[in-house]
Amino acid sequence: MAEPIRLRTPLTEEAVTALKAGDRVLISGPVIAARDAAHQRLVELIARGEPLPVELQGQVIYYVGPTPAPAGRPIGSAGPTTAMRMDAYSLLLLERGLKGMIGKGRRTPALIEKLREHRAVYFAAGGGLGALLSERIRSVEVLAYPELGTEAIRRMVVEEFPAIVINDCHGGDYYTEGVETWRVPSE
Amino acid sequence: MREIAASTITAAVARLCIEACIDLPEDVETTLRRAQASEESPLGAEVLEQILENARLARAQRLPICQDTGFTSVQLLVGQEVLITGGDLYAAVNAGVRQGYSEGLLRYSILEHPLRRRNTGDNTPAAIHTEIVPGDRLTIRVMPKGGGCENMSTLRILKPSEGEAGVKRFVVESVFNAGPNACPPLVVGVGLGGTFDLCAHLAKRALFRRLGEPSPDPDNARLEQELLAQVNQTGLGPAGLGGRFTALAVNVESYPCHITALPVAVNIQCHAARHKEVVL
Numbered sequence: 365m366a367e368p369i370r371l372r373t374p375l376t377e378e379a380v381t382a383l384k385a386g387d388r389v390l391i392s393g394p395v396i397a398a399r400d401a402a403h404q405r406l407v408e409l410i411a412r413g414e415p416l417p418v419e420l421q422g423q424v425i426y427y428v429g430p431t432p433a434p435a436g437r438p439i440g441s442a443g444p445t446t447a448m449r450m451d452a453y454s455l456l457l458l459e460r461g462l463k464g465m466i467g468k469g470r471r472t473p474a475l476i477e478k479l480r481e482h483r484a485v486y487f488a489a490g491g492g493l494g495a496l497l498s499e500r501i502r503s504v505e506v507l508a509y510p511e512l513g514t515e516a517i518r519r520m521v522v523e524e525f526p527a528i529v530i531n532d533c534h535g536g537d538y539y540t541e542g543v544e545t546w547r548v549p550s551e
Numbered sequence: 552m553r554e555i556a557a558s559t560i561t562a563a564v565a566r567l568c569i570e571a572c573i574d575l576p577e578d579v580e581t582t583l584r585r586a587q588a589s590e591e592s593p594l595g596a597e598v599l600e601q602i603l604e605n606a607r608l609a610r611a612q613r614l615p616i617c618q619d620t621g622f623t624s625v626q627l628l629v630g631q632e633v634l635i636t637g638g639d640l641y642a643a644v645n646a647g648v649r650q651g652y653s654e655g656l657l658r659y660s661i662l663e664h665p666l667r668r669r670n671t672g673d674n675t676p677a678a679i680h681t682e683i684v685p686g687d688r689l690t691i692r693v694m695p696k697g698g699g700c701e702n703m704s705t706l707r708i709l710k711p712s713e714g715e716a717g718v719k720r721f722v723v724e725s726v727f728n729a730g731p732n733a734c735p736p737l738v739v740g741v742g743l744g745g746t747f748d749l750c751a752h753l754a755k756r757a758l759f760r761r762l763g764e765p766s767p768d769p770d771n772a773r774l775e776q777e778l779l780a781q782v783n784q785t786g787l788g789p790a791g792l793g794g795r796f797t798a799l800a801v802n803v804e805s806y807p808c809h810i811t812a813l814p815v816a817v818n819i820q821c822h823a824a825r826h827k828e829v830v831l
Contacts, residue, residue, distance in 0.1 A: 428618065432658075491699065495609040514658050514659065542791070542794075543791075545592075546793040547786030548784035
């Protein structure tokens with residue numbers, strides 16, 4: 365397997381365009397942690413034409429609802445949640461300049477098409493690897509909606525956070541490629 | 552009657568919640584290790600290695616294996632000669648969940664109503680199922696069930712004419728549709744027969760069985776092996792990135808059914824197949 369590509373956030377259009385489905389990456393820099401409830405609120409603000417509590421231009425959103433931080437660690441277990449639940453909301457956030465998303469699981473065709481249109485990328489991180497991935501999160505601060513608890517919007521600074529490009533901005537889909545490579549044809 | 556204090560039950564449930572979330576069961580870890588050694592896909596083998604490393608780290612650092620510490624699924628096997636004293640049984644279980652999730656720094660994932668969607672703030676209530684069994688013991692099984700895989704579970708009442716081939720088609724299709732969303736390699740719980748509700752319950756109960764322990768019914772045991780082979784031909788593999796190990800096991804539980812029906816339920820469990828039990 366090829367060496368992973370090192371990426372810095374926020375992502376430039378050039379960096380995104382160079383990525384292909386199946387590329388392994390190590391992401392460093394700030395990411396925005398947000399999931400279902402936070403997405404719903406962001407989209408409501410957009411609908412009302414109000415300002416957002418976070419800047420989205422060039423940013424990467426990590427779909428995560430962590431466990432509470434034990435003493436001496438910035439965060440508890442913090443792996444990705446299923447991305448598809450965010451798809452309806454993500455379409456609007458991509459129009460606001462969002463460049464990357466980290467989650468797990470398949471995206472809908474509409475979202476994949478939108479990645480092409482807006483030059484953005486979807487990464488999968490290891491589902492169920494919350495303890496391991498938390499070691500790559502250096503600092504965490506709540507940016508908005510603390511009342512949402514685990515679903516609050518947080519700013520996380522990650523270092524060499526491992527992920528794989530699932531959907532690039534050229535229409536590539538690594539989940540489809542992977543299955544096609546390893547499927548045993550039925551007789 | 553043998554007396555068991557409600558407070559004993561609360562303490563046991565609290566401990567089981569914490570241990571289940573932090574300490575991957577030995578049967579699951581052994582099966583994962585075996586899969587890691589024989590996975591042909593390099594990326595798949597790497598994912599399996601990371602899963603094992605995550606389990607080791609979680610145990611060493613006392614961190615939850617996964618941030619989704621689940622809907623607390625609790626099975627109570629209550630001996631008919633047991634008398635619970637000093638409190639209500641379900642209140643005692645929920646007090647244990649409250650205590651375990653708070654002390655263990657586990658995530659609160661339960662909303663008080665599916666549409667109002669307000670977090671209960673302590674992961675209660677648990678999803679509790681009780682069976683009355685012979686004897687004077689109380690067995691408590693706790694399974695923190697993650698949403699990613701639970702959401703991909705299915706149930707269908709097939710026509711009897713669809714037979715075993717129909718059952719297999721439905722199970723394999725359910726696993727494929729679950730795909731990377733459900734965090735493979737999976738444990739697949741299959742319920743066969745019963746009523747609508749009982750069929751789903753059988754599928755969940757199948758997930759409590761030790762991996763590698765076949766069904767005592769020879770037809771179910773054969774079905775388990777054949778389904779596992781078929782599921783592992785889909786190519787999904789670890790994390791859905793392609794490979795041989797889409798599932799670690801398929802467990803089938805069956806019950807008699809009506810002459811008109813062939814009910815099948817598929818309860819999907821991610822690789823973090825967390826469960827602990829205690830006998831009081």
